[in-house]
Amino acid sequence: MTYDDFMSEPKRRDKAATRTALLDAARRRFTEHGFDGTGVRDIAADAGIDATLIFRYFGSKQALFEEAVHVAVPEGIGRRARAEPAALAEAMLREVVFAERAEPGGEHPLLVMLRSAGRPEVRARLREQVCGDYLADFAERLGGDDAELRAELVGALLIGIGVMRSVIDSPELSRVSFEQTRELVAAMVTALEG
Amino acid sequence: MTYDDFMSEPKRRDKAATRTALLDAARRRFTEHGFDGTGVRDIAADAGIDATLIFRYFGSKQALFEEAVHVAVPEGIGRRARAEPAALAEAMLREVVFAERAEPGGEHPLLVMLRSAGRPEVRARLREQVCGDYLADFAERLGGDDAELRAELVGALLIGIGVMRSVIDSPELSRVSFEQTRELVAAMVTALEG
DNA sequence: TAGCTTTGTCATCGATCGATGACTTACTTG
DNA sequence: CAAGTAAGTCATCGATCGATGACAAAGCTA
Missing domain, CATH: 1.10.357 (Tetracycline Repressor; domain 2)
Known part of the structure; x- marks a missing residue:
């Protein structure tokens, strides 16, 4: 299969992959330009995904941001830490x-x-x-x-x-x-x- | 003169006062909401001044921001400081x-x-x-x-x-x-x- | 293969954004 | 007082924003 064949092939549909692709692009954009400096269209374009899917999968730009910057505090650092x-x-x-x-x-x-x-x-x-x-x-x-x-x-x-x-x-x-x-x-x- | 009289009187025209009023309002807004979270209409409304004057006096929102956050480093702190x-x-x-x-x-x-x-x-x-x-x-x-x-x-x-x-x-x-x-x-x- | 669900696409809405230019009013100057 | 300039007002532009709903196509199930 040639490169052109590959590019013109319809994309595989994968909800999970789309979600994480959006999350990754969002993290990059939010990191560099902040929440207000980032548009949903920018994120979607980086991920090569239609912007509408952001709202279907995350509900809102705000919700996407919260999920993108969510972090679990590692064991041994937060509460109940034991080190000096x-x-x-x-x-x-x-x-x-x-x-x-x-x-x-x-x-x-x-x-x-x-x-x-x-x-x-x-x-x-x-x-x-x-x-x-x-x-x-x-x-x-x-x-x-x-x-x-x-x-x-x-x-x-x-x-x-x-x-x-x-x-x-x-x-x-x-x-x-x-x-x-x-x-x-x-x-x-x-x-x-x- | 009653309060209503005072309020209905046409405002005195004062370029310098208008400029500093806009700068003060801008500083407050930019402090609390950041550059992107602040609109020129917000600043103007806080100052009780038409938003158009921002562009006449400062050229752009960006220029207003730069002037609002401009600071002169005090003597004795920056370069050529002498203290321990x-x-x-x-x-x-x-x-x-x-x-x-x-x-x-x-x-x-x-x-x-x-x-x-x-x-x-x-x-x-x-x-x-x-x-x-x-x-x-x-x-x-x-x-x-x-x-x-x-x-x-x-x-x-x-x-x-x-x-x-x-x-x-x-x-x-x-x-x-x-x-x-x-x-x-x-x-x-x-x-x-x- | 027929029918249903899931996934992706498209057109578009209403609000808000920064910014512009024409106009009106006040103040100054002659 | 008349004319000219400076200060403030108003209508509006084009772009962009987040978000919605209708629609098309892919994939699964029977």
Whole structure:
């Protein structure tokens, strides 16, 4: 079969494949241009799929966004984490900031949401996930008087690193290795433990 | 003169006042809803001014945005700063993150821009201002091998605190005093100096 | 193969967007 | 007061937005 034959053949119909193709394209678009900067027609065109199917399979652009940026907090990081503070921070740094994600888009949903922080619902979800899921038990592992505050400061550091890398694209932090970053972050976190 | 008389009187015509009224309203809207989430009609309505004047006085919505988030880096913070690293970080923390800005909107332009980080031009400006203007000489003050990297880490921490307060509205960092934050930040910055 | 369900396509709607140009009114200047 | 300019108003354009419903075609089942 020639290439032209292949291209002119009617496409195979596959609901699941269409859905994930839309999700992948959506993640890429939302990552680069944010929610408001992305149109349903852009997503559909990237995926080579009719835009109408977005509404049939996801209901609305908003619902597609939520499913695209949905993330399950990994075991060992969120609530009921058992590691020491410095090790916990390292795990979060690796998972959120330095994630080499297999899925297209390549960035952690938390950072994708930051690109759409103009929308109140997105900010609300960010707060839930960051303060609730990720930093929940971090304060307990830290201990001391103002543990919650110091936990949030670690969160701020990690988010800031993510912003420097993914939004600002700073010359150093964006290019340096995980190892090198890890050591410096560990020093800063340890300074909060005492 | 009664209230109704006052209200029915034709408005005084004042180009400068109209311009600043539009700028103030724009800052508020852009702060809360980002660039894409804000329409020129919203801004004009808030200011009680016809939307057409935005284009006469600023040329385009984009130009209005740029003027609204424009900021002059204060002496003693950016290039040619003379203070020690910890003191420099404190100055930036006060100026960028804890700024009680007189102008409406109440937030530093860098944080406003973060709400519109979906737009590439905004990201480019962010990089210029953060890495260029603000962190430029910070590395020199730090000294040592990977000074640039450690300077960017301080920038990441400050930006992260700003995000936690202004975007995520985290329970602790958003409500705690400048003094309390300052001490913990100083500890983290000092950990990078060694 | 006949009939039904699922999947994909097409035309289009109403709202909203940024932006333009013509027009009216107020203020200044001679 | 008359004329000219500056400031504000109004109608509207073309593009794009999210979303809907009718329709065509593919694939499964009997």
